[in-house]
Amino acid sequence: MSDDKMITLYHGSTSVCSAKVRVGLAEKGLDWKGELLDLMAGEQFDPGYLALNPEGVVPTLVHGDLVVRESSLILEYIDDLSGQNRLMPADPAAVVATRHWLLKCLDIHAAINTLTYATIQRANILAAKTPEQIAAMVARIPKPRAAAKRRDILDNGLASFHLEADFYTLHKTFTDMSASLNRTKWLAGEQHSMADIALIAYVDRLDRLGFNGLWSSRFPEMTDWLIASRQRASYLTAIDAFSTADAARKMRADGSAYWPELNRIWQAMLDGQTAGAA
Template identity: 50%
Template sequence: MLKLYNAGTSVCSVKARIGLAEKGLAWEDELLVLPNGDQYKPAYLKLNPNGVVPTLVDGDTVVIESSVILQYIDAFFDGPQLMPQGKALQAETLVWLLRCVEIHQAINTMSFATANRERILNSKSPAEIDALIAAMPNPRLAAKRRDLIENGSDSAHLEADFYVLKRVFDDMNTALSTREWMNGDSFGMTDIALLAYIDRLDRIAMSGMWESRTPRIGAWLDAGRARPSYSRALDSYVSSQEHAKSRSVGERFWPDIGARWSAFLAA
């Protein structure tokens, strides 16, 4: 059986779980506790030297990076085809999968400037936070993490990533003006790749970033959440209490972040 090393609230883990569920595949969970640094332990780093989740193990084959996992399961397992039909849509999907690298960093910024930051500060001592950051394999990402934890929504990373998010919202809204799903006529790989990211922003109360300017995203998000694969990927992993805490924190930050977002758009 497939084994998925993942974490409950991790957006990339959610992305992989939605893909597995859409393919109708069974998998065994190996759940990591990211705030405890499970992803930096030597045994896990042998599987995934980047020290991130998810990692898919298929026999002797180890697959890292959530977008690669989606392509892997679509290519080598039976089930509904996730990649859309037609050259143009397939090319568009591949571009979106590449864009997920910068999209993920933007979502990471918004998360660690708000809900994740508060959770860490409330549960870890300064020494424990220093140890977690020191264990991160990538020095650039470690420096970013430290900046977000120290500065929160005042971090310069926010406005740098506003550019990424504006393009995502604009491009999604344009695509959804001519079709029901990002993947075309049916839900598929592009939708799976993006759903966890937009879902995270909504769950930390950042939906004001798209509701008025790019409103088609809201209907698309609701439709994606209505699918059985979404429930399979979220409901047994993240409690309603955890969701409520994240939203409550985000709501406190939104007035400031929303004002900066509006100023960014007006500039």
Template identity: 25%
Template sequence: MPVIETQRDDIRALRGVHLFHFATSNCSQRVRFTLEETGVGWTSHHINLIKCENATAEFVAINPKGVVPVLVHDGITIVESNDIIRYVDEQFGGSALTPEAGMDRDYLEESLQHSSHFQAALKLLTHEFLFKPLRRMNERQLEDYTNGTGNSELAGFMREFSSSQGFAHERISLATQEAQDMLGSLEARLETHRWLSGQLFGLADISWVVNLHRMGHMHYPLAPFPGVQDWLTRTRARPAFRAAISRYESSGTIAIFNTYSIVRRLQRSSVRSYISELRS
């Protein structure tokens, strides 16, 4: 469990459940979804990534990596979203979202690890196919961001993303291939199980649905994966999904995502074009 020692006395003094998060961060969505499913009351601390509030000294003193989400429970600071959702379910849900034993429990362990690993590919695809109109930085902003976060890996990613060249074609292709492989794996699981977690909804579903929801915004073609499509529809219909994810998505941001996805498709540079290349 990635419990860290925050540098801020006021954070260690917090009582109750506090979540430092960003509205459309898929990792933040994952934690909010779990909190809503387990019925945990929590206090929101919104960190605006567009305004680079994660690069401020105040936030970096909470999490030295400069990333969200961060959960604070009675002064204990926990990072990494898949570990946070495990913690929430164990502490407050009575492990209701965790299979008791057997193959479904084994699948959960593998699924959370795979979900964490897939984050890098999803992050690249998201920035390439959704965030270009919103998050590219100029040199001054990049310098401030680098100095603020102190996270060389994160700063390097943003520098590459913001450059005139952007991400190399090969990198985008590799991330797309990883997404295709992931969808095939989820489709196979859903051919024999109602939910990814097994016959009951659980943490594996929560961990993955935010990734697929994000891919939906970039108009990722899911028609070849009917089981995934059905599962995604059923999961989005849950009240906790609406409370944790839908209500945080502004119509303006969604409109920008949709418009940019359409523009990329007209330019024959959308994610669909990369999938077509993989098939050829």
């Protein structure tokens, strides 16, 4: 590293965009100190944390006096800290492709958030909190659009109107990923890069929820990419190590219970697309 300032990452153990940054730090080989927030307990809304991240979301990276928010921007920031283990590809076309993936991550994150919250998180919250506690929790979300979405997902689960747009995003994501992976081993070329680092935690989450039927038959390249990504040391230290075997088993069992309904909605969307194209 170019200086001796410590990197501090405010993150959540099972938060996908936190995992994304942890993978980047591991691939880059940087030392960092973690501040884990309990998102279920609402620690992201503590005034001290809101001063760092006014939207009340993780991750936030602090490096000296600089506060960096947004997981994709954090990946770019840490990559520029040193020339070792460059995460951004060198080829200009691959740089553009990678930056496209970083932009698309905003929508992809929203889709993963919907599928997690409309299924297992909703069940956990409805079981653990009274309606008043849930209302109070939603009221603490600073960004009105995020609060309205959380409310809608908690009220409607998989019937939420958000699902249609989020399924569109996922279908487009899988289509684009497969097209890239048919050309090259990794998303932005023959070398593993920031593009793969940006996406792995999201796809991994869907698989951990038991939703890999979203891509397994139509986009088999995604499965090969997931397996290859999981063989990297960064996956073990940045994602796997943040969940116990019991928690992983529970997430898969709880998530899988939603798969028949989720798949029904997914197939209906795919059929609608085919009918529209005919």
